[in-house]
Amino acid sequence: MPKSYRDGLPITPDKFVDQLMRLKRGSISRRDFLGLTGLGVATAVMARELGIMPTPAYAAENLGDRMSIATWPNYHDPQTFENFKAETGVAVEVNVFGSNEEMLAKLQAGGSGWSLFVPTNYTISTYKKLGIIEPLDMAKLANFDGKSEDARFTAEGTIDGTIYAVPKNWGTTGFAVNTKKLAKPMSSWKEFWDTAMAEADGRTMVHDYQLTTIGNALKYYGYSFNSLKQDELAKAEELLLKVKPHLFAVSSDYQPGMRAGDAWMTMCWTNDGAQLHRDIPEITYVLGKEGGEIWTDFYAIPKDAPNKPAGYALLNYLMNPRVAVKEHLANGAPCTDARVNALLPKEVLDNPILYPAADLLKPLEFGAAATLTDPGRAELMARFKSA
Amino acid sequence: MPAGSQPAFSMRRSLFRKNLVTALLLAPAALWLVVFLVLPFVAIAIFSVGERAPEGGYQAALTLAQYANLPARATAFWNTIVLAPAGALACLLVAYPVAYYLALRAPQRWRLILLALIVIPFWTSLLMRTYAWMYILGGRGIPALLAYVGIEDLRLINTPGAVLLGIVYGYLPLMILPIYVSLERLDRRLLEASADLGATPLATFLGVTLRLSLPGVMTGFSLVMILLLGEYLIPTLLGGGKVFFIGNALVDLFLQSRNWPFGSAIAITLVLVSVVVLIVANRISTRLSGARRVDLI
Numbered sequence: 292m293p294k295s296y297r298d299g300l301p302i303t304p305d306k307f308v309d310q311l312m313r314l315k316r317g318s319i320s321r322r323d324f325l326g327l328t329g330l331g332v333a334t335a336v337m338a339r340e341l342g343i344m345p346t347p348a349y350a351a352e353n354l355g356d357r358m359s360i361a362t363w364p365n366y367h368d369p370q371t372f373e374n375f376k377a378e379t380g381v382a383v384e385v386n387v388f389g390s391n392e393e394m395l396a397k398l399q400a401g402g403s404g405w406s407l408f409v410p411t412n413y414t415i416s417t418y419k420k421l422g423i424i425e426p427l428d429m430a431k432l433a434n435f436d437g438k439s440e441d442a443r444f445t446a447e448g449t450i451d452g453t454i455y456a457v458p459k460n461w462g463t464t465g466f467a468v469n470t471k472k473l474a475k476p477m478s479s480w481k482e483f484w485d486t487a488m489a490e491a492d493g494r495t496m497v498h499d500y501q502l503t504t505i506g507n508a509l510k511y512y513g514y515s516f517n518s519l520k521q522d523e524l525a526k527a528e529e530l531l532l533k534v535k536p537h538l539f540a541v542s543s544d545y546q547p548g549m550r551a552g553d554a555w556m557t558m559c560w561t562n563d564g565a566q567l568h569r570d571i572p573e574i575t576y577v578l579g580k581e582g583g584e585i586w587t588d589f590y591a592i593p594k595d596a597p598n599k600p601a602g603y604a605l606l607n608y609l610m611n612p613r614v615a616v617k618e619h620l621a622n623g624a625p626c627t628d629a630r631v632n633a634l635l636p637k638e639v640l641d642n643p644i645l646y647p648a649a650d651l652l653k654p655l656e657f658g659a660a661a662t663l664t665d666p667g668r669a670e671l672m673a674r675f676k677s678a
Numbered sequence: 679m680p681a682g683s684q685p686a687f688s689m690r691r692s693l694f695r696k697n698l699v700t701a702l703l704l705a706p707a708a709l710w711l712v713v714f715l716v717l718p719f720v721a722i723a724i725f726s727v728g729e730r731a732p733e734g735g736y737q738a739a740l741t742l743a744q745y746a747n748l749p750a751r752a753t754a755f756w757n758t759i760v761l762a763p764a765g766a767l768a769c770l771l772v773a774y775p776v777a778y779y780l781a782l783r784a785p786q787r788w789r790l791i792l793l794a795l796i797v798i799p800f801w802t803s804l805l806m807r808t809y810a811w812m813y814i815l816g817g818r819g820i821p822a823l824l825a826y827v828g829i830e831d832l833r834l835i836n837t838p839g840a841v842l843l844g845i846v847y848g849y850l851p852l853m854i855l856p857i858y859v860s861l862e863r864l865d866r867r868l869l870e871a872s873a874d875l876g877a878t879p880l881a882t883f884l885g886v887t888l889r890l891s892l893p894g895v896m897t898g899f900s901l902v903m904i905l906l907l908g909e910y911l912i913p914t915l916l917g918g919g920k921v922f923f924i925g926n927a928l929v930d931l932f933l934q935s936r937n938w939p940f941g942s943a944i945a946i947t948l949v950l951v952s953v954v955v956l957i958v959a960n961r962i963s964t965r966l967s968g969a970r971r972v973d974l975i
Contacts, residue, residue, distance in 0.1 A: 392934045399735050399936060421733055493833060499919055501934070540836050540918025551817030553835055664733045669935030670750065676930065677753040677922040 358601035359384040361394055361408035363588070364544045365566060368621030375608055381601045389543030390500040391663060398423045398593055405593055406602030409459060412447040412587045413502075413658035419450050424591045426453045431603040434610035439629040444587040447657075456589035457610065460624040462561030463647060463655060464503050464584035467545075471573045472555040480510040480579035484534055486556065492537045496545045496557035501672040502658050503558055503584060504531070504541075510581040517659035524671055531675045541676055549574060560586075565623030565644045576644045582654030587627065719949075725942035734936025744943035751944060754927040759951075761923065762906035765845040766853075766899050772846055773853035773898065778887075780854070781861035793858070796851050804848055808915045811847065815840050815916070836918030844912040849905060853898035860894025861887070892966040900959035907952050924948055 364387045372383040386405065388394050391414045397403045399421065410418060418424040429435065435457050437445075448456035466483050473490055477483065487495035497504045506516035508527040518524060539554045548554035549567055559567070564576030590609065592602045608614055612630040619626050619635060625645040626632055632640065639645065662668055726744055731737040748755075780792055799807060813819055815834040824832055834840055864887065872882040910925035919926075924944065931941035 390934060392936065395734065396933045396936045399733075417733055496918075535920070538918070538920060539833075540920065542919050547812075547816070548835075553817040553821075553833060666730065666935065666937065669937065673751070673927065673930055673935065676919065677751065677757070677927060 354379050354381050354601045354604055355598050356380055357382045357384065358406040358598040358605065359386060359404050360605070361386045361388060361397070361403065361405045363388060363409060363560075365546055365563060366409070366622055368617050370621075371609070371614060371618055374614075375605055378608075379601070379604060381598075381604070383605065387544075389498070390502075392501065392669075395423075395663065401595060403593060403595070404597055406596040406598040407590060407592055407605055409588050410456065410591055411658065412444075412589065413660050414663050415447050415456050415589060415591065416450060416660045417663055418591065419455055423594055424455050425594045425596075426455055427457065427592065428603065429454060432457065432607050432610060434607050434612075436628075436630065441627045441629070444627045447587070448589050448591075456591040457606070458627040459588045459590055459609075460562070460619065460622065460626050461585070461587040462624040462645075463578055463652075464507070464558065464560055464586065465564065465576055465578040467549060467557050467559035467564050467567055467574050467576050469549065469552070469555045469571075469574050472552075477577055478580050480507050480581050480583065483556070483558075483577075483579065484508065484511050484530060487534050488537045491556045494539050494553070494555035495534075495537065496540045496542060496548055496554045497534075497538060498543045498545075498558050499541050499676075500543050501668045502662055504675070505668055505671060506658075506662075507558060507579065507583055510579055510583055513581055516582060516584055516656045517662055519661060519665055519667065521667075524667060528671050528674065531671075532678050535675060535678050560624075561645060562622045562624035565642065568644060569623070578647050578651045578655075580651065580654075582656060585652065585655035585657055587657075588624075722942045722945050725938050726946050728939040728942075730937045730939055734938075736938040739939075744939045745947075747940060748943065748947060751924065751927050754922050754924045755947075757922055758907055758909075758924040761841075761921075762903050762909070765842065765849075765906045765909075766903040768842055768846050769849050769853045769902050770895065770899060773850055774857060774895070776850075777854045777857035777861055777891075777894075781858050781864070782887075796854055800851055805911060808844055808848065808912055811840070811844055812915055815843075835916065836920065838917070838921065840916040841913050841921050844916040845906065845909070848912060849902045852901050852905070856897040856901070857891055857894040860891040860897075864890055889966075893963050896959055896963035896966065900956060900963075903955060903959075904952055907948065907955065 358381055360383055362385060366387075367385070372385065376382050391411050394408060394410060395414060395417065398405075398408075398418070410424075415424070437454075440458060441461075444461040445458045448454060448458060466477075466480075468477060472494070473486065475486075475490070477486065497507075505524070505527055508530045509516060509518050509523060511530055512523070512526050514520075514523040514527070518527075540548060542548075545554060545557040545559065546563055546567060549557055550571065559576060561576070564574075567574040568576060590606050592599060592606070596602050609618065612628065612634060615626065615628060615631045616634040619631060620639070623645065626635070725736050727740055727742065729737045729739040729741065729743070776796075780789060780796075784792055812835060815821075817833075817835075820834055821829075821832045868886050868890070869882055872886050873879075877885065908925045909923050910929055913919070913921040913923050913926060928941055928944055928948070931937045931944065
């Protein structure tokens with residue numbers, strides 16, 4: 292939530308007038324007036340911006356008092372941002388998104404106001420191509436250690452040898468089931484879609500996200516999760532249109548519905564699956580045996596970031612294994628960083644939701660960059676939603 | 679120098695000053711309209727004859743292809759054209775008795791308080807109030823209460839009924855206020871005259887009260903309907919994203935598929951539809967109020 296415009300002001304308008312009247316009456320000196328009203332600081336800042344006074348070399352100190360991050364629902368430990376504020380004085384405004392498309396749209400339009408955001412692996416090449424993200428200045432990210440990262444998950448952050456994004460965590464896209472309502476064991480996307488039209492009628496959620504909703508419908512027929520083939524997409528569309536009237540919702544924010552018991556089954560990312568299962572044990576997480584998505588989420592800094600120093604400072608803070616471990620305990624997705632894994636409790640590392648068996652991981656596919664910009668998939672999604 | 683030229687000159691000067699003052703007073707509003715209405719509209723019109731860039735966004739072109747593609751959103755247009763008047767009608771059915779009570783039946787000293795109670799919810803944003811309904815209708819709200827009395831697994835949220843409820847709740851004051859104003863001005867002697875001439879209460883209501891409040895009804899109806907034509911929030915939050923208005927199609931075109939030209943073409947079409955609705959509503963309302971001028975004195 293954006294805060295009031297008054298938050299950044301050194302003094303309230305009323306108090307300012309108060310001090311001004313005191314100055315006019317001569318009861319305070321001009322120097323005190325400038326100090327009390329913050330005008331002195333403002334003048335100093337102006338002078339520095341205008342080059343009248345030299346900029347201090349310790350740029351890291353000049354972080355401002357606020358920054359904005361774009362990320363996913365239920366993705367961070369809120370305490371992380373509170374701690375960051377306590378340490379640096381920078382308040383973090385968190386913007387939550389339901390799809391990579393939406394993040395890209397905001398960045399393409401310009402003026403997003405974000406100084407840090409969390410894109411998924413397959414989108415980074417497009418961001419780089421469009422010149423929206425900047426090559427990371429690794430000197431400012433002393434806490435990042437490339438050698439401790441699992442290369443399986445980090446490759447797409449580096450393009451032509453330049454690092455554009457560093458990983459947050461990886462995960463899978465499966466589905467969550469409330470086993471109290473749907474007792475029959477399920478293990479495939481075919482069962483997911485068939486159940487949605489039968490026992491889970493009116494109680495199933497799919498993502499408001501073309502990649503996973505179309506991708507997992509493609510898996511019903513055993514096609515590639517990333518397919519762009521006309522005939523395969525037509526089959527997926529047929530299934531989606533058939534399922535549509537039986538759905539509870541088309542939304543990527545499915546935790547509230549699952550927790551309230553309105554929804555009994557939903558497409559689900561690892562971290563949400565882990566959180567739901569932790570709080571409500573009868574909600575289980577299933578990976579379709581046909582395959583589906585495996586992903587890595589990264590941190591990247593937009594080229595037009597209004598507060599790059601704070602963006603780098605927060606990113607560096609998040610790369611500190613001691614901070615990251617708390618993030619992972621709250622978020623629930625598996626980490627790419629061996630230093631963090633060393634700090635995680637054993638029951639987390641043994642959790643099959645986070646670390647599925649090898650035979651379930653094998654058929655999973657990373658999202659393909661082409662799906663992000665393909666107009667055919669976008670239109671299919673629109674037809675599905677408007678049906 | 680002729681004697682008369684001095685006052686004429688000063689008169690002209692005062693006229694000029696008056697015009698200048700008028701122009702200065704109008705300037706902020708005019709500037710506002712140009713910067714935030716006319717220029718964006720021109721930009722959208724230009725986008726609408728362009729093409730989608732390969733990675734999404736806009737790419738310059740001169741084509742009507744986007745307009746030719748409008749049928750691809752026919753369902754969304756159809757939903758809007760059916761649901762906007764239906765929502766406005768539902769609003770009207772709820773609002774009219776309330777406005778009638780406020781204007782003609784409520785005790786004078788309560789009237790202001792009751793009006794305030796109707797307006798106060800408007801101080802909270804529509805988003806917040808709609809979110810509140812998500813929790814009232816959600817599984818831990820009314821269905822949880824009903825489970826106590828043995829009605830299990832009832833689902834209220836994400837149904838067409840929930841969307842309709844949200845619409846009526848959200849826009850009710852916009853319907854009540856204009857009807858209230860037109861009923862409040864109603865000359866009670868007309869009601870007495872109607873009764874004296876032997877009309878039944880129902881005939882008096884239909885022939886006098888309802889007829890004379892029709893301009894208020896039309897104002898409220900078109901106000902709510904215009905807003906519903908661009909509705910996006912309520913179907914998303916209370917309909918689970920399954921009820922797809924043209925407003926939702928617009929949001930998706932800009933935020934998901936990043937097809938600015940097609941989105942712009944739909945936006946232009948929506949503006950045209952809204953203008954047509956306004957003109958028709960205005961026509962009906964003038965025709966009805968033409969018969970309204972009845973003076974007893």
